[in-house]
Amino acid sequence: MFSVTFPSGRKVVPALIVVDMQNGFVSKGGSYDKLGMNTLNYRQIIPNIKELIQFCRSKEIPIFYTEAVREDSGIDLLTRVHNFLPKSRQERLKFPICIRGTWDGVTIDELKPQDEDHVVIKRRDSAFQDTELRVWLQSEGVNLLIFAGIDTSICVETSLRDGFNLGYDVTLISDATASGNKEHYKTTLERVSDYYGLVMSIQRFKKAISDLDKVRNNEVDLHNASKTILESFFEEFDLLDPRTFALANQS
Numbered sequence: 001m002f003s004v005t006f007p008s009g010r011k012v013v014p015a016l017i018v019v020d021m022q023n024g025f026v027s028k029g030g031s032y033d034k035l036g037m038n039t040l041n042y043r044q045i046i047p048n049i050k051e052l053i054q055f056c057r058s059k060e061i062p063i064f065y066t067e068a069v070r071e072d073s074g075i076d077l078l079t080r081v082h083n084f085l086p087k088s089r090q091e092r093l094k095f096p097i098c099i100r101g102t103w104d105g106v107t108i109d110e111l112k113p114q115d116e117d118h119v120v121i122k123r124r125d126s127a128f129q130d131t132e133l134r135v136w137l138q139s140e141g142v143n144l145l146i147f148a149g150i151d152t153s154i155c156v157e158t159s160l161r162d163g164f165n166l167g168y169d170v171t172l173i174s175d176a177t178a179s180g181n182k183e184h185y186k187t188t189l190e191r192v193s194d195y196y197g198l199v200m201s202i203q204r205f206k207k208a209i210s211d212l213d214k215v216r217n218n219e220v221d222l223h224n225a226s227k228t229i230l231e232s233f234f235e236e237f238d239l240l241d242p243r244t245f246a247l248a249n250q251s
Contacts, residue, residue, distance in 0.1 A: 001140065002061045004212045008243060012169075012212060015142040016056045016063045017127060018049060019149030019156045019177075021111050024097050024104035025068075026150070031097040031104055041178040042150050046110050048176045049148050052202050053111060059209055062140055063117045065107050066127045068155065069100040076123050127159035134166060144169045146205070148176035153184035160196060170197035173205055198237055208233070 004012045024031040026042045033039055056063055070076055074096070078085055098105040100121070113119055120133045127133050137145075145163045147156050147170065156177055160170050172192045179185035193199040200208070211229055214220040220229055234241050 002059050002209075002212075002216075003141070004216045006215075010242065011141070012144055013141050014061050014144040014146055014171075014209070015137060015140065016052065016061055016146045016148065017159065017163075018053065018063065018065045018107075018111065019127065019147065019159060020066055020068050020151075021046070021049065021107055021149050022067055022098055022105060023108055026108050038180060041180060041182070045148075045150075045176055045178045046108070048173075048202055049111055052148055052173060052176045052205070055202075055206055055209075056146075057114075059213070061146075061209075062142070063113070064120055064127075064133065064136070065111075065113050065117060066120045066122050066131075066133075066149070066155070066159070067098070067105060067107060068122050068125075069098050069105045070096055070123070072096060072099050125155045125158040126162045127155070128162040128166065137168070142168075144171065146171045146173060148173045150178055152177040152179040153181065153188045154179075157188045157192070160192060164196045171205070172197070172199045173202055174199055175201050193237070198239075200237075 002014060006012070021042075022030075026039055026046070027033065030039075053063060074080075078089055107113060107119070118136055120127055120131050120136075122129065122131050124130070145160070145168045147160050149156055152172075156172070160172060164170050170192070172189065174189055177185075179188070189199050211220075211233075215229070230243075231241070233239070
């Protein structure tokens with residue numbers, strides 16, 4: 001499993017979270033497609049997510065998939081508990097979407113989870129609400145969450161925010177996530193980079209992990225190469241220097 005320890009003793013242990021890449025939302029013949037919703041943006045990122053998953057596998061970064069499901073009985077519909085719902089939620093009321101145990105509700109074949117992966121079944125937008133995800137992440141010692149999937153401004157952002165507020169570092173892979181509304185997508189990217197964590201492309205993520213790999217394999221001495229490996233990274237993403245956190249904790 002991928003893990004890097006810095007001179008301060010702090011570790012970086014990443015995991016990839018692939019959010020809701022299910023047939024019902026993405027595939028031709030799925031619920032959203034039948035409802036006439038534009039799912040093209042969702043399908044366009046499939047090759048990118050596949051590339052991201054393959055890279056994470058090659059680096060022994062664990063992969064967690066989320067699948068947003070509903071019961072055929074309708075017991076978990078939003079209308080059961082809410083009096084005031086935006087019309088944007090009305091597509092879920094026309095007929096059952098992503099019913100548990102159906103083709104509609106599982107991850108698309110192109111990104112199908114492997115035996116070593118973990119599938120989190122969720123009933124609401126957040127991957128953390130009433131799920132096993134936090135327990136599973138803790139059992140693996142994960143502290144950095146890498147987010148991909150759909151919809152950027154709804155389930156991905158909600159899960160990312162919850163992860164941050166639970167104490168995880170968070171990264172959003174910009175070309176491995178998509179929204180039906182491109183303006184909402186842009187706003188989420190800005191919001192995440194301004195207030196929560198990192199936003200980067202797949203290629204930039206690969207470089208970051210490769211740099212960490214050099215540290216892990218003792219190919220880089222952080223004391224002698226701090227400017228090239230650490231300080232330039234902090235400057236690029238406008239980050240606080242975590243080395244100052246360790247000093248503050250010692251005072």
